[in-house]
Amino acid sequence: MPLPSVNFTYQCQARCSHSQARAGIFQTPHGPVETPRFMPVGTLATVKGITPAQLADTQAQMVLANTYHLHLQPGEKIIAAAGGVHKFMGWPGPMLTDSGGFQVFSLSQLRTIDERGVTFRSPRDGRLIDMTPENSIRIQNALGADVIMAFDECPPGQGDRPMVERATARTYRWLERCIEAHQRPQDQALFAIVQGGTFLDLRSQAAAELIALDLPGYAIGGVSVGEAPALIDKVVQHTAPLLPAHKPRYLMGVGTYREMARAIFAGIDLFDCVIPTRFGRHGTALVQGQRWNLKNATFREDYRPLDETCPCYTCQTFSRAYLNHLIRSREMLGYILLSLHNITELIRFTQSIRQAILNDTFTKDFAYWLTPPE
Numbered sequence: 001m002p003l004p005s006v007n008f009t010y011q012c013q014a015r016c017s018h019s020q021a022r023a024g025i026f027q028t029p030h031g032p033v034e035t036p037r038f039m040p041v042g043t044l045a046t047v048k049g050i051t052p053a054q055l056a057d058t059q060a061q062m063v064l065a066n067t068y069h070l071h072l073q074p075g076e077k078i079i080a081a082a083g084g085v086h087k088f089m090g091w092p093g094p095m096l097t098d099s100g101g102f103q104v105f106s107l108s109q110l111r112t113i114d115e116r117g118v119t120f121r122s123p124r125d126g127r128l129i130d131m132t133p134e135n136s137i138r139i140q141n142a143l144g145a146d147v148i149m150a151f152d153e154c155p156p157g158q159g160d161r162p163m164v165e166r167a168t169a170r171t172y173r174w175l176e177r178c179i180e181a182h183q184r185p186q187d188q189a190l191f192a193i194v195q196g197g198t199f200l201d202l203r204s205q206a207a208a209e210l211i212a213l214d215l216p217g218y219a220i221g222g223v224s225v226g227e228a229p230a231l232i233d234k235v236v237q238h239t240a241p242l243l244p245a246h247k248p249r250y251l252m253g254v255g256t257y258r259e260m261a262r263a264i265f266a267g268i269d270l271f272d273c274v275i276p277t278r279f280g281r282h283g284t285a286l287v288q289g290q291r292w293n294l295k296n297a298t299f300r301e302d303y304r305p306l307d308e309t310c311p312c313y314t315c316q317t318f319s320r321a322y323l324n325h326l327i328r329s330r331e332m333l334g335y336i337l338l339s340l341h342n343i344t345e346l347i348r349f350t351q352s353i354r355q356a357i358l359n360d361t362f363t364k365d366f367a368y369w370l371t372p373p374e
């Protein structure tokens with residue numbers, strides 16, 4: 001069992017009177033994370049196109065990196081020798097690495113799954129890779145992020161009940177092995193992942209079993225893997241309130257306005273999603289809840305900022321006309337500026353919810369985003 005750590009605490013600052021929403025501070029060895037908060041994704045130890053200094057300007061606090069991708073390239077040895085992932089990528093703030101489970105289970109390449117773990121061929125060079133709970137934790141210990149994730153079995157969104165039951169039971173057994181393998185509980189918090197597909201009783205059972213293991217944080221996994229939005233919502237509304245109130249709660253892979261607002265309503269604190277940078281690379285801007293294609297001719301002679309209310313460098317410096325020109329010319333700066341704005345936008349959205357929770361006006365101020373999905 002991991003020793004109890006004083007380096008990771010969650011302090012609740014305010015609770016909403018009309019929902020489970022809460023505002024709090026999650027302390028990590030690399031600084032505090034004010035929650036609720038969106039976390040940008042830096043898959044290969046870089047948030048695509050954004051320097052760490054620019055990332056800090058977006059008010060990002062905790063940043064993700066991806067265990068599976070970093071294991072393939074450059075390999076955890078290189079990163080450990082550089083002094084860990086924070087130093088390697090020049091990000092001094094809190095970081096989180098996922099376990100690689102999600103990527104491994106999404107692989108279309110030939111793979112074998114058994115009680116030991118997953119074996120697959122590297123899509124990079126074809127070599128055989130063995131991913132087990134022990135391996136995932138060993139890699140994450142070498143990378144050195146503040147929060148590391150348990151290696152879990154993520155069943156497909158439409159998985160039938162026996163399949164989901166088996167995966168959920170295995171996730172528990174693998175968590176026990178992750179705990180056993182974890183070498184750095186003092187400076188790395190291992191989060192458990194609640195699986196259970198869309199079966200609410202399995203979610204309840206999994207949550208109860210994992211909570212008994214007393215980990216420093218809990219995540220809801222296996223959502224946004226192909227289910228309808230209404231089903232995702234049902235799972236989140238059911239599962240989030242079951243998680244310990246004195247620990248951080250993380251909803252994995254979710255980052256749209258409505259999904260985040262609804263999840264915060266249910267008591268979630270942390271989110272991650274590749275949407276802001278992926279959209280940025282496709283010339284799409286997130287502007288006050290809408291998606292704008294900056295290639296569109298309507299922006300050609302539009303000299304206003306992208307969003308007049310946005311404090312980001314892009315909006316403070318450039319016009320829609322200039323962004324339109326960059327995207328049409330396929331200039332890399334265009335994609336960078338949109339990514340920068342999109343990250344700022346989603347962080348700002350969660351920050352404004354945080355402020356509303358502190359003022360106890362959350363359900364009133366965000367009523368539009370709190371209507372359940374159809």
Ligand SMILES: [Zn+2]
Pocket residue numbers: 306307310311312313314315316340341342344
């Ligand atoms: Zn902006």
